[in-house]
Amino acid sequence: MGTKEKKRAYDELADRIRSDAAAGDDGLIRMQSFIHHCADSGLLHRCGSAFAEYFKPARPTKILTAEVSGILAALPVGIHLDIPVLIARKEVPKTFTGNLIEERLISRTKERESFLSIISDYLSEVDRVLIIDDVLARGETAAALIRLAVRAGAEVIGVGVLVEKLYEKGRELIPEEIEFASLCPIQSIERGVIQIADEGSST
Numbered sequence: 001m002g003t004k005e006k007k008r009a010y011d012e013l014a015d016r017i018r019s020d021a022a023a024g025d026d027g028l029i030r031m032q033s034f035i036h037h038c039a040d041s042g043l044l045h046r047c048g049s050a051f052a053e054y055f056k057p058a059r060p061t062k063i064l065t066a067e068v069s070g071i072l073a074a075l076p077v078g079i080h081l082d083i084p085v086l087i088a089r090k091e092v093p094k095t096f097t098g099n100l101i102e103e104r105l106i107s108r109t110k111e112r113e114s115f116l117s118i119i120s121d122y123l124s125e126v127d128r129v130l131i132i133d134d135v136l137a138r139g140e141t142a143a144a145l146i147r148l149a150v151r152a153g154a155e156v157i158g159v160g161v162l163v164e165k166l167y168e169k170g171r172e173l174i175p176e177e178i179e180f181a182s183l184c185p186i187q188s189i190e191r192g193v194i195q196i197a198d199e200g201s202s203t
C-alpha cells in the first residue's frame with residue numbers, strides 16, 4: 001500500500017525524469033543533472049522521507065546500500081529514520097578492519113564484473129535491514145546486498161529504489177517475502193522516450 005508522501009515523491013521524480021532525464025538505445029537512463037552528478041539535495045531529502053514513512057512500520061534497524069550512487073538515495077532515509085547506513089564498498093580502504101565478506105555481481109552501467117564488500121561485524125541477527133539504492137535494473141546489486149546481509153546473520157525486511165526499470169525485470173531476483181517499493185517505475189524506453197509507469201506498479 002502506498003502513502004501520500006510516496007505518491008508526492010512519485011509525482012516529483014516523474015516530472016523530473018520527464019524534464020531532465022535522457023535515454024539511449026542501451027536502455028540506460030541518464031539522470032546526472034539531478035541524481036548522479038549534480039545531486040538535487042531537496043529532491044533526495046523528500047524521497048528519503050517518503051521511504052522512511054513507507055518502511056517505518058517494518059521497524060528497520062540498519063540501512064544497507066552500495067557505493068557510489070546508492071549512497072545518495074540511502075543516506076537521507078537513514079537520517080529520517082535515525083538509523084545507521086552501511087555502505088557496501090567496491091574497493092575496500094586499507095583503514096578498514098574486521099570480518100570482510102564480499103559478493104560478486106555484474107555492473108549494469110559498466111557491463112563488467114564487480115564486487116561489493118562489507119565488514120560483517122556491523123550486522124548481526126538482531127538487525128532488520130532495509131536495502132536502499134538509486135536504481136533497480138537487472139537486480140544484480142540488490143541481490144548481492146541481500147546475500148551480504150543474510151551472510152552477516154541479519155534479516156532483510158525491505159528493498160527500496162528511487163527508479164525501477166520494469167523492463168529489466170530486476171524485481172525477479174528479490175525474494176517475494178521481502179517488501180519492495182520503487183518511487184518511480186519506468187515502463188519502457190522507446191526511441192529515446194522514457195515511458196513512466198503508473199504509481200500502482202511501484203510495489
Ligand SMILES: O=P(O)(O)OC[C@H]1O[C@H](OP(=O)(O)OP(=O)(O)O)[C@H](O)[C@@H]1O
Nearest residue numbers: 068069107108109136137138139140141
Ligand atoms: O539492478 P542492477 O542491474 O544491479 O543495476 C542497478 C545498479 O547500477 C548502478 O550502479 P553502478 O554499478 O553503475 O555503480 P555506481 O553506483 O558506482 O555508478 C546503480 O547505482 C545500481 O546500484
